[in-house]
Amino acid sequence: MATKKKKADEEESVLRAPAEIEFAEQIEALAANDSDAAPPSWKLSPRAVLRYVTGGETLPLKVGKKTEEVAITRKFFGDDGLVERAIVTLASERALLLVGEPGTGKSWLSEHLAAAIAGDSTLVIQGTAGTTEDQIKYSWNVARVIAEGPTPENMIPSPTMVAMKRGGLLRFEEITRCVPDVQDALVSILSDKAIAIPELPGANRVEARPGFNVIATANSRDQGVNDLSAALKRRFNYVHIPIVGDKKTEMAIVEQRSKELLERYAIPATVETPIIDLLTTVFREIRAGKTTDGVSIKSPSTTLSTAEAIGVALDAALHARFFGDGKVGPESIARQLVGSVVKEDLGDLKVLKEYVALVARKRGKGDKAWKAFSDEADKALR
Amino acid sequence: MTTEGTAERSIAEALTDDADAIRAQVDAVLSEELHWFPVRHHSPTVAHAVRDTIRARKPKLLFLEAPAEAQHLVPHLADSGTKPPIAIYSSFRDDDDVLGLRDPEDDRAEPTRIPSWYPMTHYSPELIAIRETLRAGGEVVFMDLPHWATMVRREGAIQEPTSGRTVPGRSALHELVGSRELSERMSRTAGHRTWDETWDTLFEQQRRGSSDAIEAYRRAIAVYCAAIRASTPPETLELDGTLPRERHMMATIDRELTERSVDPGDAMVVCGGFHLFLDRADTNAPTIPDGTVHTTLVPHSYPRLGQLSGYAAGNRAPAWYRRLFEGKDPDAILLEHVVAILGRARRKGMRLAAADTLAVVHHAHLLAQLRGRRVPILDDVHDAIITCCCKGDPALEGGRLFEAMHHVGTGTRVGQVAAGVGRLPLVRDFRSELERLELSELVEHDEVLKVDLDVREPADAERSALLHRLRHLGAPIGHLREKAGFGQTLFQEKWRLRWTPELEPALVEKSLLGDTVEAAATVQTREALDRLGHDAGGVARQLLDAVRMALPTLFRDAETQLGEAIDHDERFASLVDAFVALGHLGRRASYREGSDAELGVLRERAYARASFAIAGTVALPDEEQPAAIEGLEALADAILQEDALDADLFVTNVRSAADNTPSAYLRGAYLGILAEVRQLPVDDVADALAAHAHGPEEVQLEAGDFLGGVLAVSRATLMVGARALVAAVDEVLRAVQRETFLTMAPRMRAAIEELRETQKNLLADEVGRLYGESGDDIRQELSLSTEAAALLSELDAEAARIMDAWHLGRQR
Secondary structure, three states, rough: OOHHHHHHHHHOOOOOOOOHHHHHHHHHHHHHOOOOOOOOOOOOOOHHHHHHOOEEEEEEEEOOOOOEEEEEEOOOOOHHHHHHHHHHHHHHOOEEEEEEEEOHHHHHHHHHHHHHOOOOOOOEOOOOOOOHHEEEEEEEEEHHHHHHHOOHHHHEEOHHHHHHHHHEEEEOHHHHOHHHHHHOOOHHHHHHHOOOOOOOOOEEEEOOOOOOOHHHHHHHOOOOOOOOHHHHHHHHHEEEEEOOOOHHHHHHHHHHHHHHHHHOOOOOOOOOOOHHHHHHHHHHHHHHOOOOOOEOOOOOOOOOHHHHHHHHHHHHHHHHHHHHOOOOOHHHHHHHHHHHHOOOOOOHHHHHHHHHHHHHHHHOOHHHHHHHHHHHHHHHOO | OOHHHHHHHHHHHOOOOOOOHHHHHHHHHHHHEEEEEOOOOOOOOHHHHHHHHHHOOOOOOEEEEEHHHHHHHHHHOOOOEOOOOOOEEEEEEOOOOOOOOOOOOOOOOEEEEEEEEEEOOOOHHHHHHHHHHHHHOOOOEEEOOOOHHOOOOOOOOOOOOOOOEEEHHOOOOHHHHHOOOOHHHHHHHHHHHHHHHHHHHHHOOOOOOOOOHHHHHHHHHHHHHHHHHHHOOOHHHHHHHHHHHHHHHHHHHHHHHHHHHOOOHHEEEEEEEEHHHHHOOOOOOOOOOOOOOEEEHHHHHHHHHHHHHHOOOOOOHHHHHHHHHHHOOHHHHHHHHHHHHHHHHOOOOOOOOHHHHHHHHHHOOOOOOOOOOOOOOOHHHHHHHHHOOOOHHHHHHHHHHHHHHHHHHOOOOOEOOOOOOOOOOHHHHHHHHHHHHHHHHHHEEEEOOOEEEOOOOOOOOOOOHHHHHHHHOOOOEEEOOOOOOOOOOOOOEEEOOOOOOOOHHHHHHHHHHEEEOHHHHHHHHHHHHHOOOOOHHHHHHHHHHHHHHHHHHHHHHHHHHHHHHHHHHHOOHHHHHHHHHHHHHHHHHHHHHHOOHHHHHHHHHHHHHHHHHHHHHOOOOOHHHHHHHHHHHHHHHHHOOOOOHHHHHHHHHHHHHHHHHHOOHHHHHHHHHHHOOOOOOOHHHHHHHHHHHHOOOHHHHOOOHHHHHHHOOOOOHHHHHHHHHHHHHHHHHHHHHHOOOOOOHHHHHHHHOOOOOHHHHHHHHHHHHHHHOOHHHHHHOOOHHHHHHHHHHHHHHHHHHHHHHHHHHHOO
């Protein structure tokens, strides 16, 4: 099968393939079993997109003469209603803004939505303070313009323009990092669904094909830095991605994502469930400022998102693989934790020390894993 | 796939086994000659189906799951003057303690009263069934057992509270499914977030149509109810009163069909689906206990039908479901609802344009489509509103939208009862007084009604009197802001009124006291005065109430009684209460009726008696000490402000109490009070505290209590004497051993914690000065070792326990 081969090729040559490549088989299986109508330019129907994101089923896929069973994995853990709202927004007139704390999976969800809906998640603008209007609309090959003047061939289309021409999805990451003037370049794109090119007298307008839309992400910690203008806000539907509410879900995310990452880095290690349990407990307690047994503790200035927990699990596995016995234990977690908790504010070191002294050490009296964790954390914090 | 087909499939998927057995059971019931229709309370689609069925079948006799004692109200329920929401209200007084609920230890206990409400609204299938049956020339029989009859004591039975409850949920599907595993499984399987979403998806999407469609719908509900019943432990049915009720229902059906010679094919039963499967052979109906019963119709309201009001069988948005019931075009219903919500949010300050309305409607349709629904349900509408209008985290930014969704979805409507329903004279007088005083709005909407009165104005004075009388009668009308600080003065009253369904029933309960609100309030006050006897504080409060209620004849009698009570009551706190109440009365009298010399004399007497009664406070138990201290403060305030009071009398008694009390805490309080009234230098109080440093350990331990007492009453003392007090505390702390310190520290800490922030800062500044630091240094967070932090945490916990005990004493 061509897709499979392509995937295999990509996997051999790149560190991280885009979602539409990585999960091509799943998208193909969903398309093959999709009985609902898809909106114009969409690869899948909205319901199939939802099934792609929420996973949990196995679908038959014909490969040559054989029929294979393809498991659709869960891509996004959390409230399915939120995913439904996001999908529906992309089928409507309005653009989608995924907003939430860092590490809550906004970009991850954005990528998967773009992959399942448009089959291409790579039309991305990364918002920064230095992002210019050109990067949003179009720019020119200056040398050729000097030589030949402005022609359609000399124009360098932005990801926005490419998405418009294809009826695809533009991903605009961290939109609130851009200055307001640049953000406002999107207003006319989202209302008129067109970009004017005054430099080209004969073909001075690129119009979006049906299916074109924008998925933007914004970090709620950036709120107030470069808030969207009222005009732009009205053109976006906001879907807020909360920090994972329950421990069971958070454990499932850490477990699945760390497994996927370990496979990607070809590390022959697994992080066992009890270790994931300890890791998520530590994260959740420090994040909430309260332990499960009701003790109040200080909270750090950092978010301590689920993505951070995945990072700790991965780093612990890497460390165990290359510098340890290959086994990820509580002590490996403790060693990696400092870097996650203590980032910009050295005061957070105190937070971690307090947690280890008042909570972990006490638990260590009756639990080997917690003892190993607190002993190693003590060493790391010295 | 039709909605009803989807419903049955969804139930079958959730059933682990016995799906065929359940289907067979349903087939058996639905094929009976007697036509059984299962309902859910307040379901618009069920109501439509019941209406269509009755119109088609035209039953001669309809058996309804409604309380038998309310049978005489059937014509009034059908009367067009009765405008829902209304409720059948039943009040049972167990005169002979047949139910055995009275406390056997208490000879003076009142007979148990069991009130219950059975609400109905525009789209209650029961109300529709009554109206349609009568319209078609049939008769309606209420077949349910009276609520109180289910409360007869049975071994292991589930006893319900006697304070009154809304009962239609007894058999309501909703209540039954609340915790049922099956329902949860159905919701989980369908990917729904709540059971309401599952119900609406499966059972509120039905198109009105052919008799086949209605029959399939009846079957789907029956299958669901059969599954619920199959998963309910049989013993629960006996213990929660279901079986006695079902025996009564079945006996009623058998008896009425026979007595009226009606063929079962000409009759119909409308009941909670759970009862469809009752045992037809078990007609051994329980005996209904004797007692005093009063049953009538009372207004009810949409907010009380809402689940958030705590009504178990309530629905989540009564006004939304009314739109669904009355509307024909789903698109128009949706648009109307969204416009109303966004309109309210706009009025609350949100900037929302017409484009947002369109976006919400479009989004709701797309969501419904994605979720496999024919038309959007409430979940889709709410999700669409949040997605299209909330620009951020709904928890932080969605407040106004959530409020608007709740307000518009719930509504504020209060129903009306037809004029023909016999209203008791007291209730009639209440209504006519409201009308006369232009306060009728109170009974028209179930929402807060702000009423600001200036009692110097004659009309407002009458309104005030009426509201105070109602409050005195225990009618739940809302509250009066009693505390100063809200622009309230002696002449102004700020009421926050709100209609409740208990309002008229409360008056019904008081109807024996009199035919008018004034008469009932007078009789109730007289009864209270009789009970209070020589309780000076209690009588004085009744006297104050009599003035507020404008009951002048009662006032003179109470005044006489108060004089006797002051002379006989020896309790300090009660006498201070009387003194304070008389102060309020004096001020009111001064603008209403000119000064009242008799009140002044009484107040002086109360002051003198209270001063003498201070001697009785020296050995009070801990829980009574806070009230005594409040009394001391009240008297101290009075002598500082009024030269006419004999300050020496108070001071002499406080000094004597300080010398005689065995309690270090009270001694501190007495000396603190003397310092407050400037009869003792603050330095002397500080010296008394410092003296603990030089005593034996048991005396040292009392220093914390003593300081607690001083600080509990200190205001001016702290301002002028903080330095001396801090020095004394320092002296004590330096003198004691570690163990003694650890014992006394929590109480000291608790005493300081009780102070206001400014007072704490004052002390901190003095501590800083004593140790050569600034106050800010003292206030900053300590950097502690882990052990010290743990110890401090234990001390804090102990201090918190002590403070809790103090507050508990104060509440008493």
